[in-house]
Amino acid sequence: MTKAAVRFMSIFCLVTGMAAAQLPVADLTRIVPRAIAPGKQVRVNCVGQHLEQLTTLHFTHPGITAARTMLPATSVLPARPNANFFEVSVAADVPPGIYEARVDGHFGLSTARPFIVSSPKFAQVVCDGRNTSRETALNVEVNSVVSGDIPSRREHWFRIDGRAGQRILIEAIAERIDSRIDSQLILYDEQGRELDRNRDTYGRDALVELRPQQDGTWYVSLSDILFRGGGEHFYRLRFSTAPHVDFISPAAGIPGSTxxxxxxxxxxxxxxxxEIS
Incomplete structure (x- = not known):
C-alpha cells in the first residue's frame, strides 16, 4: 500500500469517527393536547426523541407561556420535574391560529411543531378512539372541532344532524399541523349511500360539503388513504357553517396601492x- 493510500485511509477513519461522535438532535414530534382556547390553561406532554432534561417550552407568541410541572417530594426524593410535562397558559387576547412551539433541554433547542389556539366560537371535542365503525360513530354538533389520532387499518366515524338550508363544511386539518395523515373524507346519508368523497383539497387535507335539502342525519368517515395510523397520524376535524374563504382574486397587490x-x-x-369555469 502506498503512502498516499495510507494517508487517505487515515483521514477517512478520522472523519467517520468524528461524525459518529456528534450529539443527538432534540426532535419534538408532537404536543398532546395540541390545542387550547384563549384564556385557558392545560397540562401538555411533549413527545419526541432526545428530549432529556427539558427546562423550557417556547412559543412564537408572547401570550402563550409554559411552566414546568413538578412531582411532589416523597420521603426518599425531593420535588422534581415531571418528565416532559408543562402547564401551558394562553392569554385571553391571543388570536386564534397556529403557532410554533419548541422545547429546550440537555441537547439544546428542538425542532418546531405547531400548537393551536382554538376559536372560542367552536366547541372542542376530544375523540376517545372508539368510533371505528358506523354503529359506534361519534355524535358531533355543527360548529365543533374534533381532535383525535387515527389507528392503523381503521377509520373514524362521525354522526351529524343537519337542517334544511344549511351549508356544512367538513374539513380535515392534519398536514397543516404536521400530521402524517394523507386524509380521505367520505360522506354518507342515513341509509348508508355514499354522497361524496374527497382528498387533497388543501395539500393532503380533505374537505367535503353537506347541503341538506331536508332535516336529517348524515355520517362521515375519516381515514388515511393508505390506512396508516399511530401517534403521529393525528387530526382536527371541523364541522362548520362559518364563512370559509377559498381564494381571493387578484391574489397579490402592491404595497400602498388601493x-x-x-x-x-x-x-x-x-x-x-x-360560477367558476
Whole structure:
C-alpha cells in the first residue's frame, strides 16, 4: 500500500469517527393536547426523541407561556420535574391560529411543531378512539372541532344532524399541523349511500360539503388513504357553517396601492352566487 493510500485511509477513519461522535438532535414530534382556547390553561406532554432534561417550552407568541410541572417530594426524593410535562397558559387576547412551539433541554433547542389556539366560537371535542365503525360513530354538533389520532387499518366515524338550508363544511386539518395523515373524507346519508368523497383539497387535507335539502342525519368517515395510523397520524376535524374563504382574486397587490379584490368562498355574508369555469 502506498503512502498516499495510507494517508487517505487515515483521514477517512478520522472523519467517520468524528461524525459518529456528534450529539443527538432534540426532535419534538408532537404536543398532546395540541390545542387550547384563549384564556385557558392545560397540562401538555411533549413527545419526541432526545428530549432529556427539558427546562423550557417556547412559543412564537408572547401570550402563550409554559411552566414546568413538578412531582411532589416523597420521603426518599425531593420535588422534581415531571418528565416532559408543562402547564401551558394562553392569554385571553391571543388570536386564534397556529403557532410554533419548541422545547429546550440537555441537547439544546428542538425542532418546531405547531400548537393551536382554538376559536372560542367552536366547541372542542376530544375523540376517545372508539368510533371505528358506523354503529359506534361519534355524535358531533355543527360548529365543533374534533381532535383525535387515527389507528392503523381503521377509520373514524362521525354522526351529524343537519337542517334544511344549511351549508356544512367538513374539513380535515392534519398536514397543516404536521400530521402524517394523507386524509380521505367520505360522506354518507342515513341509509348508508355514499354522497361524496374527497382528498387533497388543501395539500393532503380533505374537505367535503353537506347541503341538506331536508332535516336529517348524515355520517362521515375519516381515514388515511393508505390506512396508516399511530401517534403521529393525528387530526382536527371541523364541522362548520362559518364563512370559509377559498381564494381571493387578484391574489397579490402592491404595497400602498388601493385595488378592488374579489373574495370567493362559501357561507360568505352578503355574497352573490358565482360560477367558476
Amino acid at each position: 385595488e378592488t379584490y374579489t373574495i370567493y368562498g362559501r357561507n360568505l355574508p352578503g355574497s352573490q352566487l358565482t
